[in-house]
Amino acid sequence: MASRFNAIWLEKSETGATLAAVRELGDDDLQQHTDGNVVVRVEYSTLNYKDGLAITGKSPVVRKWPMVPGIDLAGVVESSEDPRFKRGDAVLLNGWGTGETSWGGLAGRARVKAEHLTARPAALDSRAAMAIGTAGYTAMLCAMALERHGVKPDDGEVLVTGANGGVGSFAIAILAARGYRVVASTGRPEEAARLKALGASGIVERASLSEPGKPLQKERWAGAVDSVGSHTLVNVCAQMRYGGVVAACGLAQGMDMPGSVAPFILRGVQLAGVDSVFARPELRTSAWQRLAAELGASTIASIGAETIGLAQSIETAAALLDGKVKGRVVVDVNA
Ligand code: NDP
Numbered sequence: 052m053a054s055r056f057n058a059i060w061l062e063k064s065e066t067g068a069t070l071a072a073v074r075e076l077g078d079d080d081l082q083q084h085t086d087g088n089v090v091v092r093v094e095y096s097t098l099n100y101k102d103g104l105a106i107t108g109k110s111p112v113v114r115k116w117p118m119v120p121g122i123d124l125a126g127v128v129e130s131s132e133d134p135r136f137k138r139g140d141a142v143l144l145n146g147w148g149t150g151e152t153s154w155g156g157l158a159g160r161a162r163v164k165a166e167h168l169t170a171r172p173a174a175l176d177s178r179a180a181m182a183i184g185t186a187g188y189t190a191m192l193c194a195m196a197l198e199r200h201g202v203k204p205d206d207g208e209v210l211v212t213g214a215n216g217g218v219g220s221f222a223i224a225i226l227a228a229r230g231y232r233v234v235a236s237t238g239r240p241e242e243a244a245r246l247k248a249l250g251a252s253g254i255v256e257r258a259s260l261s262e263p264g265k266p267l268q269k270e271r272w273a274g275a276v277d278s279v280g281s282h283t284l285v286n287v288c289a290q291m292r293y294g295g296v297v298a299a300c301g302l303a304q305g306m307d308m309p310g311s312v313a314p315f316i317l318r319g320v321q322l323a324g325v326d327s328v329f330a331r332p333e334l335r336t337s338a339w340q341r342l343a344a345e346l347g348a349s350t351i352a353s354i355g356a357e358t359i360g361l362a363q364s365i366e367t368a369a370a371l372l373d374g375k376v377k378g379r380v381v382v383d384v385n386a
Contacts, residue, residue, distance in 0.1 A: 054078060056159025057361055057384070061105065061118040069108025071365045076119075076158065084117070085154050087162040088133045091142060093126040094177035096156035097184040097356075098364055098371055098380040099217075105150060106368035114152045121382075122149055122328075123184045124156025125177035133165035141171040143180045145188050145335070146328035157364055159384055169335050172343030181381045182356035183342055186217025189327040191338040193218070193276040193298035194225045196323040200296040204230035207273035207292060208253075212236040212260065213303050214246050217379055218278040220354045221346075223249045228345055231274070236260055236283075248353060260286045261304060266311035267318070270295075279303045285310030291320040300325040354379065360386035 060074035081090065104110040105120040113120070125143040128136045136142065147167040149155040154162070171180055202209070209226055213219040214235035226233045227250020235246040238257035246254060260283045270292040277284045278301030287297055291314055299322060314320040330338075355378035359367055364382050371380070 054160065058119045058158030059106065059121070059361060059364060061113060061116070061120055063116050069106070069113070071106050071368075073362045073365075076160075078160070081154070081160060081162040085162040087153075087164045087167075089131045089136050089142075089163055089165050089168060090129040091124065091126045091144075091161045091163060091168070092129045093124045093156055093159055093161050093384050095125050095181040096121045096382045096384055097123045097181040098367055098376075098382060099123065099185050100371065102150060102157070102364075103368040103371040106365060107372060109372055112151050114148075118150070119154040119158045119161075120150040121156030121158065122146055122151070123181060124149070124161055125171060125180040126161075127177075129160065131165065135165050136168060141173070141177075142168045143171045143177075143339070144168055145185045146330075148328070157361065157382060157384060166332065169332070169339055172340055174343040175339075178358070178381055179348070179351055182351050182354070182379055183221070183346065184217070184379060185327055186379060187221040187342055187346070187354075188335070188338055189300050189325065190218045190221035190225055190276065191342050192325045192327055192330060192334065193222055193300055194229070195334070195338060195341070196298040196325055197226075197274045197276070197296050200321050200323055202274035202296050204232070208232045208234050208271065209274040209276070210234050210236060210255070210272045210287060210290075211251075211276045212257075212283055212287065213278035213301060214251065214254075215239050215242050216278055216303065218301060219276070220246075220249055222276040222278075223251050224350050224354065225345060226276070227251070228350070234272075249350070257283075263309070264289060266313040270318070274298075277301065281305030281307050282309060284308055288314040288320055288322065291318060294319045294321070296321045296323060298323045298325050300327070356381045358383055
């Protein structure tokens with residue numbers, strides 16, 4: 052019998068506004084609107100900033116209509132036309148334009164391309180995988196970039212900006228667990244105890260990095276994970292020790308980079324760009340295996356993820372963009 056499931060359904064009104072609603076869909080809808088070769092019974096998804104933009108229509112991230120949003124999903128393979136996966140396999144998916152150009156994870160079922168799926172490590176159930184989500188996976192890609200470029204725990208302090216955000220919180224936990232001395236930059240110093248519990252050994256005020264500064268400043272950091280961009284990224288580069296490495300992944304302050312090449316050409320600072328959306332499958336698999344091995348259940352719990360039902364993701368998307376949501380949001384797509 053054909054299965055029915057609920058999904059967040061986005062369509063464009065005649066005036067161009069995004070309309071979001073819960074809609075019951077079936078396999079025939081997946082056949083008509085998607086061109087994947089693996090059907091996944093989705094268990095959990097999560098709400099990222101990009102999902103908030105898609106659901107509210109505040110920024111044109113949706114490129115195809117109608118759309119089922121959700122850039123992340125975790126579940127179990129229902130059926131597969133690809134030899135790499137079989138019914139019952141535990142899987143997850145992050146990015147690849149899912150929820151933007153192809154239907155995503157805020158639905159009970161998804162039909163996706165086999166090459167976009169990652170085998171979900173046995174240690175992570177679907178909920179834990181989505182509590183980590185793209186935020187944790189990106190933080191791991193950043194930690195791996197620092198390692199690949201040669202930053203070692205003994206080299207000195209490592210800075211994490213946007214520390215209370217999803218990427219920042221996971222980056223602190225991952226790097227501290229590997230023995231790095233992590234300093235957290237935050238605009239919410241009242242959350243210092245939480246950041247220290249995650250593994251930060253010190254805190255710097257966000258404001259000390261967010262204004263225009265000198266091209267070369269006092270050398271402090273051996274490595275940095277920056278999810279903020281703009282002046283913050285420029286100041287971080289200016290404060291790197293000789294040969295230090297910055298993994299840049301975000302733009303919470305801005306997409307601009309108003310700075311000087313001085314740190315690169317005079318101190319040999321390396322800037323490593325990190326993209327999670329189209330990262331190579333081998334890199335993803337290795338990042339997820341390390342997340343499963345290195346993040347215990349208690350760390351995932353202490354970063355904190357509230358679980359909501361599918362319908363709540365519409366109102367929560369707006370709250371997320373308004374900065375009213377604290378911590379990560381996991382969506383039980385079947386509730
Ligand atoms: P969150 O919204 O959870 O966190 C962002 C954090 O940045 C905030 O918690 C805050 O930290 C800090 N922040 C917010 N606004 C400003 C500001 N104006 N100036 C300085 N700091 C600010 O986002 P995520 O952690 O999920 O993502 C972080 C960034 O990384 C985003 O820009 C996101 O788009 C990007 N990203 C990129 C990916 C990639 O593939 N490259 C993948 C995932 C995310 P605090 O309160 O501690 O100061």
